[in-house]
Amino acid sequence: MKARTLQKDRVNIITLGCSKNLVDSEVLSGQLAANEIDVVHESGKLDHNIVVVNTCGFIDKAKEESINTILDQVELKKKGRLDKVYVTGCLSERYRGDLEAEIPEVDAWFGTLELPLILKQFDADYKTELLGERMLSTPKHYAYLKISEGCNRTCSFCAIPLMRGQHVSRTMESLVEEAESLVKKGVKEVMLIAQELTYYGLDLYKKRMLAELLERLAAVKGLEWIRLHYAYPNKFPMEVLEVMRKHPNICNYLDMPLQHASDNMLKAMKRQSTRTEIEQLVADIRATNPGICLRTTLITGFPGETREDVEEVKDFLQKMRFDRVGIFTYSHEEGTSAHDLADDIPADEKQARAQEIMEVQQEISYEKNLEKVGKVFKVIIDKKEAGRYLGRTEFDSVEVDNEVVIQSSGKLTPGDFVNVKITRAYDYDLEGEVVE
Incomplete structure (x- = not known):
């Protein structure tokens, strides 16, 4: 020693x-x-x-x-x-x-x-x-850009405000400067993250400023893809979609955690939305921005959840046909308002419900992937593994979404953009070949 x-x-x-x-x-x-x-x-x-x-x-x-x-x-x-x-x-x-x-x-x-x-x-x-400077641990062609810290929402299941405090936005100037710095390091794709993206700017500028921030980031030279994660559905700023349509370097992708579809559960979770309102929002988003990829996350096993609530989630997924869905089983967290409720669903039952719901989404995902066969997509190369290349379309984020498996006799480099014709579909992945 x-x-x-x-x-x-x-x-x-x-x-x-x-x-x-x-x-x-x-x-x-x-x-x-x-x-x-x-x-x-x-x-x-x-x-x-x-x-x-x-x-x-x-x-x-x-x-x-x-x-x-x-x-x-x-x-x-x-x-x-x-x-x-x-x-x-x-x-x-x-x-x-x-x-x-x-x-x-x-x-x-x-x-x-x-x-x-x-x-x-x-x-x-x-x-x-060094504000905004950091040592990247991701592959050099993509990075996360945290636009705010904390959350003002009061969702009954969530302990994040206990750990991260109230919402604090970063200035647009600091975020643009950081994005420019990332591009200089070789970053081509940034994923905007926060506890709640759509609240951005309310504390600093007294109004929601996500659309304006996107306008400024889209103007950063060399930034080829901008991706939005964690947008809250209540009071969603629709002008964001207009900016997304206007700029080709903003991915036609939106991650909007909804957590449930049953009105009983949405109320118990303090989500400030009803199923009808959510369905209308999804319809409005798709009408404004046809072809958008919508990702959501759900929670099952919340206190008091019934079989009818689970069936409602499955019906909701079949009706909405989201492109991407993730699911969590409810975790009983002290300090949250839901902790006062009885955690009355056994862990194995929570898991079984999650599996049941994901089986519905698995079929939807496969059907949506089949629709892509024969079409050509712009794909970013992430890595080479077992003699083949793995990449993503603009409709897929890192680690949580689909990958495109590419067989190529030529050499591809991580961070390259290539056009790929899809030749085969799986439940959650695609296969394809590079085309000129």
Whole structure:
């Protein structure tokens, strides 16, 4: 150990949870690197002596994964493989007091907005001039762009406001500057993320400004795809769709988590919308922007959910025919208003309901993919794997959506855009060949 302390510190950052956490880790990496501290992201080499675990505290499975990861790192410290273990992120924000008592081997705990305090552990300064600068951990051709922090919504199941606080928008100038910086690093696609995209600007500019932000980002030279994630349906700013139609570099894609379709459940979840209102919104979106790819996420197993509610979700999916659907099983989170309700559906039943709902969507997805066979799409190449290339159309985001499997005798490079004729469809993926 004595010899180790004479060596220069090397920090490994482990990120758990969502893309918003990933951006936080990238910002921390950038700040450490600017202070001439050696930093890596999720290194498996064990050639570092300090670890920062950026945790997730969203649902039970994520919390369990975060705690297990912390314990794994503490075990390495006990064996003399690490000098320091620091923990930050949502789990740390939410349960710091309990965790400090249960895992005393951790050297320090930090909340979600305590980056300057983390840097102090390394005798490093928070460099305000680096605002927006970060060390990317994604492949260099795409990156996430976090446009705001926190959420003002009061959904009964959600603990995010407890961990991330109230909604705070970033200025449009800072976001455009960051987008330009990302392009200089080779980024061609940015995915706009926030706890709630459509609320953007209300705090800073006193009105919803997502459409104006998109106008400015679309003008950034070299930015070929802009993608929208996490748009709340209530009071959706329809002018966003007009901007999307106007600019070819804004993907015809919208991720709008709806969470349920039954009015009983939507009311219990405090979602501020009815099924009729949601169906009308989807119809209006498709009428304004034909061909748009709509992604949504749903929750099953919420307290009091009945078989009729589940059937209503299945009927809703068959009627709406979303392009992409993800599903979560309900997690009973202390501090939320739903925690006062009895968590009355067993875990295996929640899972069975999720599977049942996804079987409906699986068939819809396959049918929609079949419609693409014989058509040509612009595809971005993400990687080469097992002798074939994997890419995405503008209708697919990273990790959560379909991939296009491409057989090509020529060499393709990640970040390349190619035209691909679809030759085969699967439930959730496509196959195709490059055409000139």
